[in-house]
Amino acid sequence: MEIGWCPRCNVPVRGKRCNICGSEPHQIKFHDLGDIRPASEYEKKILISRIPFKEVKNYVRNRIVLLSRQPGLDYRKDVFIDGFRFGTLEYVKNGRWRWRFYPSGKGAALMYHLTGHICFDIDSSKHLKGKKLKKEIDGEWDIMSSGNCIGVVIRTEDGVKIKDIYCKPVKHRKRASMKDAVRANIGYLRYMEKKGVKIIERNRATMAAFSGGKDSEVSLYMATLAGVSKAVFVNTGMEFLETERFVYNFADFLDVELIELHPDLDFWDLIKNNGIPTKDHRWCTAALKINTLKKLSGTMVDGMRKYESERRMHASQSKRIGNLKVIYPIFDALALDIWLYIKWKGLPYNPLYDMGYERLGCYMCPSMLNAEFHNLKKTHPELFKKWSRYLKSCGFSNEDILDGLWRWKTPPPKIRELIVDRNRKI
Ligand SMILES: [Zn+2]
Structure with a gap:
């Protein structure tokens, strides 16, 4: 999977050209299921706290930071700054659970460019990557040099290992914000909206699902542009208070009628027979959400996107739940597109995103x-x-x-x- 990047404006570009300067973007590659998106305030703060150099902290603070998911067990993201992979941010157990960041070779080269810091220099040799050295470093990783190359070393049990190396000069790039990114993508965002609205109109949808998350917020907003004036909120009873509040406020903001539905049986009753809902025994979605939606008929807009998960990647663009037809107008959008759209329209969003949550649902999902x-x-x-x-x-x-x-x-x-x-x- 790829997206564009304008090196001149230092912003992501989804269209063929940057709408600020007209340049043709270069490509950033990331995992097919990476669902690339801007780092939240919370994530940016964590990232900055894991970087030991003041100059680099300031640099990161004033640039667009994109995160792309690496498939695996928990939080592990590729971090992109200036249109290249700057490093990896992860939440790991190493004795205790904590956040860890380490830079890529090019990330280390940018840090060197900004700070002049290196912990040691070794004589130029071939096959630097993976090489083990008997050296001591203070932190978990540090920056080293060898000839024209800058590398990142990580601490091992008996010294250090060269994790990655980069042998070209790195320039620093201009400051940029999400506002700039919206300007650079204005054509693409208009196209995405037109496409979404068309799908909703063509299917004559009469309502839009609204969970309080960013995706259903955007699909609901598009639905209102297509004349839909009803939002459906299935309240599982296990929602965050912030989500409930945001759902009510956003429905007011859009001036749509909010239909709030509750499951017939409540979660704490259901758990007695079904046991704890788990990844491999997820009875809750069907019992709390799907069954509740079966009470409706007509056509409903939903914010599902294919990049959310492997399973959704292979889903079709609409489905039936009883007498209800569900359509997905933003099925092809990346999380990045959704955030750009929200920023473009100046829409409020659920405060939980800036509090360290990336998928919102029940609090014990x-x-x-x-x-x-x-x-x-x-x-x-x-x-x-x-x-x-x-x-x-x-x-x-x-x-x-x-x-x-x-x-x-x-x-x-x-x-x-x-x-x-x-x-x-x-
Ligand atoms: Zn540009």
Whole structure:
């Protein structure tokens, strides 16, 4: 998967040309399921806190930071700055759970360009990448040089290892904000809107699902442009207060009628027979959301996107739930497109995004990343306590809960390796 980048304006470009300067963009490659998007305020703060150099912190603060998901177990993202892969940000267990960042070779070269810092220099030799050296460094990683090359070294048990190397000069690029990115993509955003509205009109949709998340916010907004005046909110009873509030406020803001539906049986009744909802036994979506939607008939707009997950990648562009036809006008959009659209229209969005959540749903959703679940402890301690108490009553230990083991009925072997083996150095 690729998106464009205008090196002159230092912004992502989704169209054929940058709409600010007219340049043809170069391409950024990322994983097909990476669903690239701008870092939230929360993520940018974490990233900056993990960088040891003041000059680099300031540089990052004033540039657009994009994140692309790496497939795997928890939070691991490729970090893009200035249109190249700057490094990796991840949430890992290494003794305890914490955030970790390390730069790519080119990221280290940019840091060197900004600071002049290197921890050591070695004689130029071939095959630097992967080389092990008997050197000591202070932190987990540092920047080294060899001839014209700049590299990043990471600490190992008995020295350091050259993780990546970059051997060309790196220039710094101009400051840029999301506002600039909107200007650079204005043609693409208009096209995306036109396409979405057309799909909604062609299907004669009469309502739009609205969960309080960014995707359904944009598809609901587009629906109003196509004349739809009803929003449907299925309140599972396990929503964040922020989400409920945002749903009510945004419906007011758009001046649409809000239809709030509740499942017939509540979550705490259902859990008695079904057990804990897990990634491999996810009865909750059908029981709480799908069954509730079966009460409706007609055509409903929904904000599902194919880049959200492997399963959705292969989904079709519409589906039926009982007498209800569901259509997806932003099926092909990346998370980046959604954020650009929100910024373009100046729309408010759910405050949870800036509080460290990237997918919003029930507060104890098993699809949550462990990074998000741990964040719940800080942002909503009472909800965290409530759910932990329930998990403990089912026999989970404190450590199992924090390791997120409750998210599987049968944890895959990979999880056992990575998490259950608690002394493993990553
Ligand atoms: Zn440009």
